[in-house]
Amino acid sequence: MEKVYTSAEVGTKNGARQSWLARWMPSRTNQRRYLLFLLLICPAFILRIVTAAYPIFQTIQLSFTNTDLINGTNKFVGLRNYQSILTDYGVRGALSFTTILVVASTALDLILGMLIALLLNAAFRGRGFARTINLIPWAVPTIVAGYVFRWLLDDQFGLLTTWVYQLIGIHLVVFISEFSARLVTVLAYVWKDAPFIAVIFLAGLQGVPVDLYDAAKVDGANAWHRFWSVTVPLIMPLSITMGLFRLLWSLGSFDLVYGLTQGGPGVSTSVLALQVFRTGIMFFKFGMASAISVVLLIFVAVIGLIGLWLFRRSEVSY
Amino acid sequence: MNLSSVFRSFKANSFIIYLGFVVFTIIVLTPVYWMTRSAFAVASDLYKTPLIYFPKPSLVNFNMLMQQVPLFQYVRNSLLFALATTTATLLVSFMAAYAFARIRFPGSGILMWVLVLSTALPDIGTIVPLYQILKNMHLLDTIAGITLILCSALAPFTVWALISFIKQIPYEIEEAAIIDGASLPRIFWHILLPVTLPGLVTMGLINFINAWNNLLYPLSFTTSNTSKTLSVAITEIYNSYSPYGKPWELIMTVGVAMTIPIVVLVMFSQRAIIRGLVSGAIK
Numbered sequence A: 001m002e003k004v005y006t007s008a009e010v011g012t013k014n015g016a017r018q019s020w021l022a023r024w025m026p027s028r029t030n031q032r033r034y035l036l037f038l039l040l041i042c043p044a045f046i047l048r049i050v051t052a053a054y055p056i057f058q059t060i061q062l063s064f065t066n067t068d069l070i071n072g073t074n075k076f077v078g079l080r081n082y083q084s085i086l087t088d089y090g091v092r093g094a095l096s097f098t099t100i101l102v103v104a105s106t107a108l109d110l111i112l113g114m115l116i117a118l119l120l121n122a123a124f125r126g127r128g129f130a131r132t133i134n135l136i137p138w139a140v141p142t143i144v145a146g147y148v149f150r151w152l153l154d155d156q157f158g159l160l161t162t163w164v165y166q167l168i169g170i171h172l173v174v175f176i177s178e179f180s181a182r183l184v185t186v187l188a189y190v191w192k193d194a195p196f197i198a199v200i201f202l203a204g205l206q207g208v209p210v211d212l213y214d215a216a217k218v219d220g221a222n223a224w225h226r227f228w229s230v231t232v233p234l235i236m237p238l239s240i241t242m243g244l245f246r247l248l249w250s251l252g253s254f255d256l257v258y259g260l261t262q263g264g265p266g267v268s269t270s271v272l273a274l275q276v277f278r279t280g281i282m283f284f285k286f287g288m289a290s291a292i293s294v295v296l297l298i299f300v301a302v303i304g305l306i307g308l309w310l311f312r313r314s315e316v317s318y
Numbered sequence B: 001m002n003l004s005s006v007f008r009s010f011k012a013n014s015f016i017i018y019l020g021f022v023v024f025t026i027i028v029l030t031p032v033y034w035m036t037r038s039a040f041a042v043a044s045d046l047y048k049t050p051l052i053y054f055p056k057p058s059l060v061n062f063n064m065l066m067q068q069v070p071l072f073q074y075v076r077n078s079l080l081f082a083l084a085t086t087t088a089t090l091l092v093s094f095m096a097a098y099a100f101a102r103i104r105f106p107g108s109g110i111l112m113w114v115l116v117l118s119t120a121l122p123d124i125g126t127i128v129p130l131y132q133i134l135k136n137m138h139l140l141d142t143i144a145g146i147t148l149i150l151c152s153a154l155a156p157f158t159v160w161a162l163i164s165f166i167k168q169i170p171y172e173i174e175e176a177a178i179i180d181g182a183s184l185p186r187i188f189w190h191i192l193l194p195v196t197l198p199g200l201v202t203m204g205l206i207n208f209i210n211a212w213n214n215l216l217y218p219l220s221f222t223t224s225n226t227s228k229t230l231s232v233a234i235t236e237i238y239n240s241y242s243p244y245g246k247p248w249e250l251i252m253t254v255g256v257a258m259t260i261p262i263v264v265l266v267m268f269s270q271r272a273i274i275r276g277l278v279s280g281a282i283k
Helices: A007-013 A020-024 A031-062 A080-087 A089-121 A127-133 A142-152 A159-168 A178-206 A210-218 A223-251 A255-260 A272-282 A286-314 B002-008 B013-039 B060-068 B071-102 B108-120 B123-136 B143-167 B172-179 B184-213 B216-221 B230-239 B248-268 B270-281
Strands: none
Touching: A031 A286, A031 B071, A031 B108, A031 B123, A031 B143, A080 A089, A080 A286, A089 A127, A089 A178, A089 A223, A089 A272, A089 A286, A089 B013, A127 B013, A142 A159, A142 A178, A142 A255, A142 B013, A142 B230, A142 B248, A159 B013, A178 A223, A178 A255, A178 B013, A178 B270, A210 A223, A223 A286, A223 B108, A255 B230, A272 A286, A272 B123, A272 B216, A286 B123, B013 B248, B060 B071, B060 B248, B071 B108, B071 B143, B071 B184, B071 B230, B071 B248, B108 B143, B123 B143, B123 B216, B143 B184, B143 B216, B143 B270, B172 B184, B184 B248, B184 B270, B216 B230, B230 B248, B248 B270
16 A cells, blocks of 8 residues: 555645645545545445335335326325236236346357457468457347347248248248247347356456466366366456346346337336336326336345355355 | 466467457347347247348347337336435435545444445345335335335445545545535535545446346336336237247337347446456455
């Protein structure tokens, strides 16, 4: 750590000229330094308190009421919202697809993200090009990606449907069946997110010390062995952190589904976030929407705890 | 170096790599190609079989779009929203990041973690109370309102990334200025800003893209043309037609208008952006 001057020292060093700031910043015990710290962090904290912490508590509170802007009700109703969630068609569909989406897209994101990172790290002509276009899926607005995939899969004039027909002679009508709509949604999520994961993995790969590979090579490990026993353990904590953050972000948003399937057919590709939006912002059933939000928060908390546990287990030192 | 040496020992490794490269390129670029092709074409060329892969280029869709919606106003709103969010987020985050990186304060580590972990709260979980809060503040249906909310959502990640940028700068530079009796604004403008500029540009780019692409807040909190963004406009065009006759040429045209500026930005600044994404994720 840098040497800390007391105000007296600064004063003597600099003769008569001593700014008010000099008395603030470097002194060890000064209350004024604390004041400066608090002043600097307070805008960020006020923002977070007003638009995140306080609203979360309000969400929890609202979830026990039947607040509804259209009917004008706002009474305490205990757990009734939660009871109706259990039987609500939309929420149940959203709950099951959210679970599927979270598991499937995270697994595919990590696997494909790793493969892309290996590709981007390999030495070949065109690597610069590959690294550049790798950022495109991340940069394309999610809602636009949703619509583009919908149009790519149009049953009459879509490019992908045409290719599938030309290749195997099957005429795809993707958005009619639950299975294909869900599959396509998961794959579109992966198209959007895997390249981002790859960016992080690539940085991780570049940080793995070369001598570890050399040591493994001397011990007679083949390429596959070296990958599994050197690379994978070393970048495991990073993968888990990334997977986790990705998960939590995608749980809170519905952009892709909103563009691609609008939750359909029926509610088979709806996600909890979309259900909150529909119930709360489109139909103004604030109480009910808040209860769904709380379910989502519990979901997030469970995933966060599992992630933390995995992270703790996977930490290695070298 | 590292993994490339792993690959080198694979037999036929270059074949696998090039195959992977080709597949990767096709998968990444196909949607982009399809969108661009559909935007710069005459509508009738899109609804023909067999498909026309390279229709005659045309800007007719942009004209159509401008007759139907106030496109320039939406572009203006999106730009204003993105620029305001970027500026506000950088300002707020830089102050906090500087405090966390440089000033010793009991419990500052805990405060930092509270701030950073608050990003884990899903944005949608607060949408209903936020609606009421904005309404009470008379900020519903204003760009200022959505800017405020998104700024708050982006700040934790920005603080986190900026801390690692600031910590890479030797403290001696500021220390010398402080001892010389420079004022706080002077230290900021002449000493801190030049050295942290790369970090600020990086986080500025990332936040700009995030804001430009954001759908949730404009969709939830804006209703009139004076505050709606492009992301809302594209959903409205889609929703205003029947399921069996979507005007894909118009939807793709808005898509292109939203995507091209961002993709160009990314192409020119990919190194800076990657540095930012990584600095937030690692460490």
